[in-house]
Amino acid sequence: MTLAVRLRKRLTPHFAVDLEFTASAGVTILFGASGSGKTTVLRCVAGLLRADEGRVAIGDLVVFDAAAAIDVPASKRGFGFVFQDLALFPHLTAQENIAYGLSALPPHERNTRVAKIASAFRLESVMLRRPAEISGGQRQRVGLARSLVTDPRVLLLDEPLAALDHDTQSRIIEDLRAWNAARRIPILYVTHSQREVFALGDRVIALHEGTVTADGAPEAVMNAPATDAMASLAGFENVFDAVVHQRLESAGVMRSRIDGTAVDLELPLGFAREGTIIRVAIRAGDILIATEPPRGLSARNVMPGRIVALVTERAQVKLTVDVGIEMHVQITPTARDTLGLRVGETVWVILKTHSCRVVSAR
Amino acid sequence: MDWTAILLTLKLATIVCAILMALALPIAYWLAFSQWRWKFLVESIVALPLVLPPTVLGFYVLVALGARSPIGRLWIEWTGHPLAFTFEALVIASILYSLPFAVQPLASSFALVDRTLLDASATLGVNRLRTFARVVLPLSIPGVLAAAVLSFAHTVGEFGVVLMVGGNLPGITRTVSISIYDDVQGLNFASANQTALALLIFSFCVLAVVYSLIRRPWSVAAIS
Numbered sequence: 001m002t003l004a005v006r007l008r009k010r011l012t013p014h015f016a017v018d019l020e021f022t023a024s025a026g027v028t029i030l031f032g033a034s035g036s037g038k039t040t041v042l043r044c045v046a047g048l049l050r051a052d053e054g055r056v057a058i059g060d061l062v063v064f065d066a067a068a069a070i071d072v073p074a075s076k077r078g079f080g081f082v083f084q085d086l087a088l089f090p091h092l093t094a095q096e097n098i099a100y101g102l103s104a105l106p107p108h109e110r111n112t113r114v115a116k117i118a119s120a121f122r123l124e125s126v127m128l129r130r131p132a133e134i135s136g137g138q139r140q141r142v143g144l145a146r147s148l149v150t151d152p153r154v155l156l157l158d159e160p161l162a163a164l165d166h167d168t169q170s171r172i173i174e175d176l177r178a179w180n181a182a183r184r185i186p187i188l189y190v191t192h193s194q195r196e197v198f199a200l201g202d203r204v205i206a207l208h209e210g211t212v213t214a215d216g217a218p219e220a221v222m223n224a225p226a227t228d229a230m231a232s233l234a235g236f237e238n239v240f241d242a243v244v245h246q247r248l249e250s251a252g253v254m255r256s257r258i259d260g261t262a263v264d265l266e267l268p269l270g271f272a273r274e275g276t277i278i279r280v281a282i283r284a285g286d287i288l289i290a291t292e293p294p295r296g297l298s299a300r301n302v303m304p305g306r307i308v309a310l311v312t313e314r315a316q317v318k319l320t321v322d323v324g325i326e327m328h329v330q331i332t333p334t335a336r337d338t339l340g341l342r343v344g345e346t347v348w349v350i351l352k353t354h355s356c357r358v359v360s361a362r
Numbered sequence: 363m364d365w366t367a368i369l370l371t372l373k374l375a376t377i378v379c380a381i382l383m384a385l386a387l388p389i390a391y392w393l394a395f396s397q398w399r400w401k402f403l404v405e406s407i408v409a410l411p412l413v414l415p416p417t418v419l420g421f422y423v424l425v426a427l428g429a430r431s432p433i434g435r436l437w438i439e440w441t442g443h444p445l446a447f448t449f450e451a452l453v454i455a456s457i458l459y460s461l462p463f464a465v466q467p468l469a470s471s472f473a474l475v476d477r478t479l480l481d482a483s484a485t486l487g488v489n490r491l492r493t494f495a496r497v498v499l500p501l502s503i504p505g506v507l508a509a510a511v512l513s514f515a516h517t518v519g520e521f522g523v524v525l526m527v528g529g530n531l532p533g534i535t536r537t538v539s540i541s542i543y544d545d546v547q548g549l550n551f552a553s554a555n556q557t558a559l560a561l562l563i564f565s566f567c568v569l570a571v572v573y574s575l576i577r578r579p580w581s582v583a584a585i586s
Contacts, residue, residue, distance in 0.1 A: 048481050074484040087482035091500045100496070101486030150486060 001025065003154050003186040007044050007054040017041060017210040025184035027200050031191060032207035033233055038190040042156045045188065046081045047074035058153050080152030082160045086143040088131040094142045095127040101150040117149045121175055137168040144172070148179060155187040161196060173199050194222060194235050206230055224357055225281055231359050236281035237328040239359065244272045253353055261324030266300040270358040279359040284330035286355035289319065290348040291339050301351035307343050323349050363556040366533050367541035374449070374537060375517040378456040382464040382513045385457070390468030391494060409462050416459065420526025423455040427527070447529045455527040456517045464513040471505025472498055504575045515568040519561070
């Protein structure tokens with residue numbers, strides 16, 4: 001069953017969500033910065049917010065069609081929704097929360113289904129407690145179980161794991177994957193965390209200012225960010241402008257100069273013409289450091305610079321090197337000690353051509 | 363002590379309180395959740411008895427229920443006797459007079475219920491009426507109790523409206539406050555004193571109950 005979504009919803013005079021996508025069975029991630037319109041998309045699909053124009057259908061079942069004046073209320077769509085703050089009913093126990101959407105079933109069947117999902121989500125021990133009396137991870141599981149027990153046609157998740165630690169996130173993600181392996185429904189999962197994108201997604205749709213900017217496999221979308229906002233979300237610590245001054249079509253590269261400096265940079269060949277300003281994004285972890293001018297190296301970009309800051313955070317060392325612009329570099333504590341790196345020292349920054357992503361051409 | 367008046371007052375307050383709760387629940391729900399731009403007009407009408415002198419309210423009710431009014435004529439057709447200066451007239455007047463005391467605590471507790479809970483209920487396939495019964499109402503129990511207690515107590519304590527609409531007929535419309543007034547007029551201070559003291563203690567107990575209920579049993583803030 002495929003979820004087909006086409007929406008246009010004006011939220012303010014200057015901001016509108018305007019997009020179209022389909023999602024087949026499995027997890028589709030809606031990825032974007034806050035304010036990109038992710039939650040609005042989810043609420044329109046669920047029927048909690050009425051889109052100005054568009055159409056939402058699951059298989060042959062049309063639940064919203066502005067042109068045909070079809071607008072099935074949220075309570076009749078059969079779309080599960082897990083809210084960012086979970087919205088568990090505070091006066092009901094975990095068991096009553098999970099059984100909430102099953103009141104139309106006979107008690108025997110209701111109890112069987114609740115017990116089954118409680119065991120799938122490892123909730124047996126907390127079923128008689130209220131939400132305020134259980135841990136954050138358990139509340140999350142209750143929220144998921146409450147939506148899934150109703151056998152929804154589509155599952156919509158609005159940053160459901162944002163408040164949890166990584167271990168708990170991973171375990172819940174595993175349980176969700178296992179659950180969906182049997183049912184194969186479309187799951188739309190909203191997040192701004194790149195970790196969740198790689199852990200969960202079969203496919204990522206990147207949103208920026210209400211429109212789709214990229215759509216594809218997690219690796220493809222995350223490694224080729226289309227906008228500044230995406231680059232910083234996708235973990236590109238270095239984002240700066242450069243001017244293209246030579247295209248070498250046969251070599252598949254183009255030469256550019258970092259804006260406002262005399263530093264040249266070789267980039268993968270893109271659509272940018274000579275003379276245009278492009279935006280370049282580089283991950284801090286993709287940059288190498290040498291304490292002597294390197295020789296016999298395949299990497300095409302080698303720039304001398306001076307260390308201006310050196311900060312150790314947990315098991316990572318973050319260097320800031322001034323090469324004309326400030327370049328953020330991430331290395332291990334062992335590398336720092338072996339190379340004897342200190343602030344003020346001269347080093348060489350080494351960059352492979354294909355570690356430099358062209359985010360946008362102006 | 364005027365036991366007839368006390369029993370009559372309790373009977374009046376119980377009936378008024380029951381009718382008011384049935385009436386105020388939908389009004390308060392609408393006030394809390396409607397997005398109609400002219401809603402404030404309805405809010406103002408509901409709150410009118412808070413600022414109107416009881417005699418003004420009583421006067422209009424008396425005119426509206428009189429033998430020459432459509433309501434009064436209809437009543438005579440049905441029952442064979444006029445509506446003014448009867449217990450029924452007192453019930454109608456008291457409902458109008460205490461309406462804001464029932465509606466406002468309900469509306470404010472409904473408005474405090476987290477809207478995402480209503481969205482969650484909708485996505486779980488539950489319609490608005492059942493969501494009201496299963497989520498809004500249980501989370502508003504302190505407000506419901508406060509509304510019931512306040513409308514009961516306010517009916518017990520009314521004077522001006524009762525005098526205008528019901529007069530002073532022992533066993534029919536003479537309530538506690540009128541009985542006290544009557545005692546004082548007749549220089550019967552001992553009886554006035556006893557009834558007044560009973561009313562004072564009752565009022566204090568009611569307020570103590572209301573204030574203890576304002577503390578909510580489930581701390582919603584504890585759920586992150």
